[in-house]
Amino acid sequence: MVTIKDVAADAGVSVGTVSKVLNNMYVKADNRRRVEESIHKLGYQVNTYARGLKAQQTFTVAIIVPDLINPFFALLVNYVEQVLAAVGYKLLVCNSHCNADRELAYINMAKQNKVDGLIAVTYSNTDEYLEADMPFVSIDRHFKHQICCVSSDNEMGGRLAAEKFISTGCRNVIYIRNGSNLEGETLKRGKAFVDTCMQGGVEATRMDFGEETTLSKQQMNKIISFLEQCVKNGSMMYDGIFTSSDVHAIVVLKQLTEMGIRVPGDVQIIGYDGMRILNVGDYPVSSIAQPVKEMAVTCVDTLIKLIEKKPVERRIILPVTFVEGGTTR
Amino acid sequence: MVTIKDVAADAGVSVGTVSKVLNNMYVKADNRRRVEESIHKLGYQVNTYARGLKAQQTFTVAIIVPDLINPFFALLVNYVEQVLAAVGYKLLVCNSHCNADRELAYINMAKQNKVDGLIAVTYSNTDEYLEADMPFVSIDRHFKHQICCVSSDNEMGGRLAAEKFISTGCRNVIYIRNGSNLEGETLKRGKAFVDTCMQGGVEATRMDFGEETTLSKQQMNKIISFLEQCVKNGSMMYDGIFTSSDVHAIVVLKQLTEMGIRVPGDVQIIGYDGMRILNVGDYPVSSIAQPVKEMAVTCVDTLIKLIEKKPVERRIILPVTFVEGGTTR
């Protein structure tokens, strides 16, 4: 391995001088040129770990997401990596599987400067482990302290779904969800949905399937048996179903279809996220689409500002859109 | 930040002794206990970068994939991270966007021990940069030297698709692809498909849309105009279309449907990959499903063996299955 020492020897300067050209500090033009030549000739590249040890900066950032099976998270990570790479940062990914220990392990890495910062979609209660001055950007979830939070406009999402149902003549709708009840933006989805429906004269209920944050087989079965109970004599008691994610909506769609309920004829369904296979497939369900790319850009932007100790906005909310996926009229 | 020095002082031993308990070497029981207590009390955690600098091992591995938008890659990365985490490794992700420079940057990191090893889905010609002794596992692509390669059974995949078409009475089928022509497993898809068709008495053609590795808008348009040319008087000249990925198949499905061709009535379509939204959606097209999880496990397993300088198999091929997605009879 070629080190800074080899470069210094080859260029006939001290290691300090080499370090200075590496870090773009002032060096006499002539020396700079010689050092650059030697770097090129020897194929030298800085050892990030040695640099990180001394300078306490590693130019790597970690992202915590539940998993990459959910295309929303995969897309998010994809764009975060892309934006980060453009500014010279590397990305460590942590699939937490909603396990608090795994989240904590990465938060600790940030504390010890093993990563420069953290972007996290987190559903467990890790509040107390966060320090106010740590470069940390949360997605959807609020924390105590002054932790930054980026999210899509969940309130707008709930409202858009409600308005769609109202304008297409629904009479009795329901919001189906499961997930964390910790303070965060996503809780606003259901509230805005129900409120808007009420104001529009449409009856609206909420059905909460508990705190479990992933949609496990077990959760799915609960939803399925709930739907079975909603059907009397081949007719469904709700004519509009809004769900907390597209996956929920897909599960609902499958089950209703199996029970012979027509979608969107008898019942309309709207999911949340706006996911589809790549960018070419159709939307599998009508949905509220999150601006994933903009969210990624905003997260990285905010995180870099935090790392550089520049001022940032603490709450950033990005607009959503309704997308048609064949499950609405 | 609490260091090994603080722990040593607190426990009343030398830093060497602390290091030994950290690395599970022999330490007198009594000392070990005291050190462990101090570690716990002070909340000490090793600084990976300092350790990496000295020990030339960082317990991080990088994976290079074109992007995470394609659910096959997202799933692969998801499982790779999961398996890696279980054995104490961290994962750096690099979306190459099929850019050789980005791939090279990460190969260089591996060379300089900034990562302990590399898993790569690579389509550019980076052969010469690889050294035979570097822990490197390739997916689908062959390299010179003794580089390990893990892949799904592409030959079997081509054969399964052909057999499906034969058994459902197709007379004239085609294989549509684009992508790298570098030596690799994926080239076998088309060959096995065409050969099996021929043997079964079915006419089979190949249509190659060039070396571009991603399916860009431009590529899609080429495929679309090709399909338009295949239709005379409202009838399609091929009755079976096998494509090199599910995304291709989805594009084909959409276009045929738009042109009023019935799928699978008039034309059957089979993709490759076996992707769908999460694990709950239907397959959007009939497909040859790759065993993503097994591939991830095998890659990690092989890489760790390589890192630990244990013997490995150089070519590992895992079986595929046909999955029904409504575009076959």
Place this chain on the structure above:
DNA sequence: CTGAAAGCGCTTACAG
């Protein structure tokens, strides 16, 4: 503007 030197937090022969 540059060099010599200290030090970042670890690991690892080497004595004892």
Place this chain on the structure above:
DNA sequence: CTGAAAGCGCTTACAG
């Protein structure tokens, strides 16, 4: 079995 010491490849005051 343990401690003292060297050294991994860098950066950064500090003299000059």
